[in-house]
Amino acid sequence: MNYFVATILMKGKKEEVAIYAENKKQANDYAKIKYNGIIIKVVEGQEPFDAKFKRVKADVLKNFKKAKIKPDAQIAAIRQLAVMTNAGISIYDSLSNIAEATDDENLKLVFSKLADDINSGHALSSSMENFRFELGNLSIAMVQLGEKTGNLDESLYSLANMLEEIRANVIKFKKAMAYPRNVMIAMAVAFTILISYVVPQFKSIFESLHATLPLPTQILLMLEFLFNNYGPYVLGVLFASFMTFKYLINNYIHIRFAWHKFLLKTYLIKSLILYATLSRFTLVFSELVRAGIPIAEALDTSIAMIDNLPLKEKLLSVRSTVEKGGALHQGLADTGLFENMIIQMISAGEEGGALDTMISKVADYYKMRFDAIIDGLSEAIEPIMLFIIAAMVILLALGIFLPMWDMGNAVHGRS
Numbered sequence: 001m002n003y004f005v006a007t008i009l010m011k012g013k014k015e016e017v018a019i020y021a022e023n024k025k026q027a028n029d030y031a032k033i034k035y036n037g038i039i040i041k042v043v044e045g046q047e048p049f050d051a052k053f054k055r056v057k058a059d060v061l062k063n064f065k066k067a068k069i070k071p072d073a074q075i076a077a078i079r080q081l082a083v084m085t086n087a088g089i090s091i092y093d094s095l096s097n098i099a100e101a102t103d104d105e106n107l108k109l110v111f112s113k114l115a116d117d118i119n120s121g122h123a124l125s126s127s128m129e130n131f132r133f134e135l136g137n138l139s140i141a142m143v144q145l146g147e148k149t150g151n152l153d154e155s156l157y158s159l160a161n162m163l164e165e166i167r168a169n170v171i172k173f174k175k176a177m178a179y180p181r182n183v184m185i186a187m188a189v190a191f192t193i194l195i196s197y198v199v200p201q202f203k204s205i206f207e208s209l210h211a212t213l214p215l216p217t218q219i220l221l222m223l224e225f226l227f228n229n230y231g232p233y234v235l236g237v238l239f240a241s242f243m244t245f246k247y248l249i250n251n252y253i254h255i256r257f258a259w260h261k262f263l264l265k266t267y268l269i270k271s272l273i274l275y276a277t278l279s280r281f282t283l284v285f286s287e288l289v290r291a292g293i294p295i296a297e298a299l300d301t302s303i304a305m306i307d308n309l310p311l312k313e314k315l316l317s318v319r320s321t322v323e324k325g326g327a328l329h330q331g332l333a334d335t336g337l338f339e340n341m342i343i344q345m346i347s348a349g350e351e352g353g354a355l356d357t358m359i360s361k362v363a364d365y366y367k368m369r370f371d372a373i374i375d376g377l378s379e380a381i382e383p384i385m386l387f388i389i390a391a392m393v394i395l396l397a398l399g400i401f402l403p404m405w406d407m408g409n410a411v412h413g414r415s
Contacts, residue, residue, distance in 0.1 A: 003047035006031040009038040018051060029120055069134055071167045073104035075160055077111065078139070082156035092118045110134050123147060137305030138162060141284055144301050149291045158287055162280075165367075169276075169374060176377040180385050191392050192227065199224045202400055213403055220399035257309040264310055268380050275370040277311050278337065282363035290356040296322050311337070328355070 004019045004027035019042070021027035028042045069077075077098050084094035092115050099111035110131050117127035125144045128135055139159060146155030199220050213221070226234055248255045264270045281302050288298035299319045306312040314335040321331030329347040332338045342362055349358025 002027075003045055003051075004042055005045045006042045007040040009040055014040065030116075069107045069110065070104050071163065071170070073102060073107050074135070074139075075163045075167065077102060077107055078156055078160040078163065082153050082160060085156060086153040091124055106134060124152075137307065138166075138280065138284065141301045141305040142287075145284075145288055145291060145293065148293060148297070151291070155287075162283060166280075169370065172371075172374045173377065176374060177381070179378060180381045183385060184388065187389055187392060191396070194396060195220070195223050195227050199400070200228070202403075205403075214398070216395055216398035217400070217403050219395065253309070260309045260311075264308070267384075268377075271373050272370075272377075273308055274311070274337070275366055275373055277306055277308055279363065279366040279370045281306060281315065282359060282366055286356060286359040286363045289359055295328060295355075 002021060002023070004021055004024065006017050006019050006027065008015050008017060008031065017031070019027045019030055021030055024042055024044065028039060031039050031042060080098050081091075081094050084097070085091065095111045095115035095118065099108050099115060102108050102111070114124065114127050114131070117130075118124060125140060125147055128140045128143060132140060142155045142159035142162070143152070146152030149155070203221065203224065249259055250256075263273055284305060285298055285302040288301055289295065293301070296319060299315075299322060303312060303315050303319065306315065314337060317335060318328070318331035321334065322328055327347070328350060329343050332346060333343045342365070345358050345362060346355070349355040
């Protein structure tokens with residue numbers, strides 16, 4: 001982006017404002033939209049050091065500050081946009097009105113910028129590409145569907161329904177995780193208190209033994225030393241490590257790919273990601289095929305809303321197969337992601353001319369599988385939770401009592 005200075009006549013006074021744009025025409029257009037005045041001239045200038053510093057700082061911190069729009073606010077806004085579009089109100093006016101009425105600051109910012117882009121002649125879907133993180137891939141995919149079919153209001157209604165379904169699944173997931181999370185937090189607090197206040201009471205006794213301490217005791221003493229002497233530093237290192245990892249994931253695609261691949265090999269998480277992805281993919285794909293979109297284009301749009309990179313790469317091979325004249329069911333079979341029953345259903349749908357119906361049934365099947373995983377999540381986590389609790393209890397018990405037993409044996413041996 002280049003730096004421009006626009007001289008504008010506003011309320012009888014000349015004012016100079018800074019504008020970042022790709023070229024002079026874009027800067028002039030932006031000045032007309034943003035400022036209510038007469039544009040006298042727009043010239044490219046040298047960016048001041050303080051402005052440059054602020055911009056660089058904002059670029060560095062943007063990955064840590066960006067936040068998605070709250071789901072409830074987004075769903076309400078999408079429904080409002082669908083109603084207004086159906087009523088014949090222009091997209092620009094609809095977006096502007098929603099932005100003014102909402103209390104969600106992220107939604108206000110995003111919809112205001114979308115309205116500005118629409119006023120500049122851009123399509124809604126292309127403008128939304130700039131806010132993929134905030135709005136999500138699914139929203140962009142469904143708006144693209146509406147623009148392709150000419151039924152934007154219907155696509156927005158469908159999008160709102162899908163987002164509500166996803167929101168319901170998120171709520172179910174949080175409820176399923178509430179009990180294990182609370183138990184683990186309670187155990188972590190108890191363990192920290194024991195390490196910080198109880199273990200130090202035994203430390204002098206252990207040191208008086210002048211003997212080699214067992215491994216569990218050494219671990220406890222090391223943890224006690226770290227907690228009581230470097231606790232804030234440990235927390236700082238952990239926080240810095242988390243933020244660095246988040247930055248690497250967001251900015252380096254090969255690191256993000258490796259992380260997503262690791263998640264697909266992790267117990268329980270792999271099933272959640274797989275069935276959530278397949279459920280969304282088949283749901284959007286069925287809507288596109290039902291609307292009469294060609295299969296290759298429908299695949300493009302459906303795959304674009306997938307977040308997991310390894311799964312996205314596999315499904316892109318389906319697009320390649322279809323482009324080369326292959327059957328859809330064959331391309332899906334080659335990915336290794338779909339069960340044989342699903343492949344047979346899609347094959348039957350292709351042969352019988354009822355592909356949209358079959359894919360819709362497949363979407364229902366994967367939704368059922370995903371719901372089943374969510375419902376059984378609490379039970380699936382219990383073995384892990386019990387293992388962690390048992391490990392903490394055993395470490396504390398052995399770490400404290402083994403040296404005392406050794407001391408007792410030594411006393412009995414001398415007597």
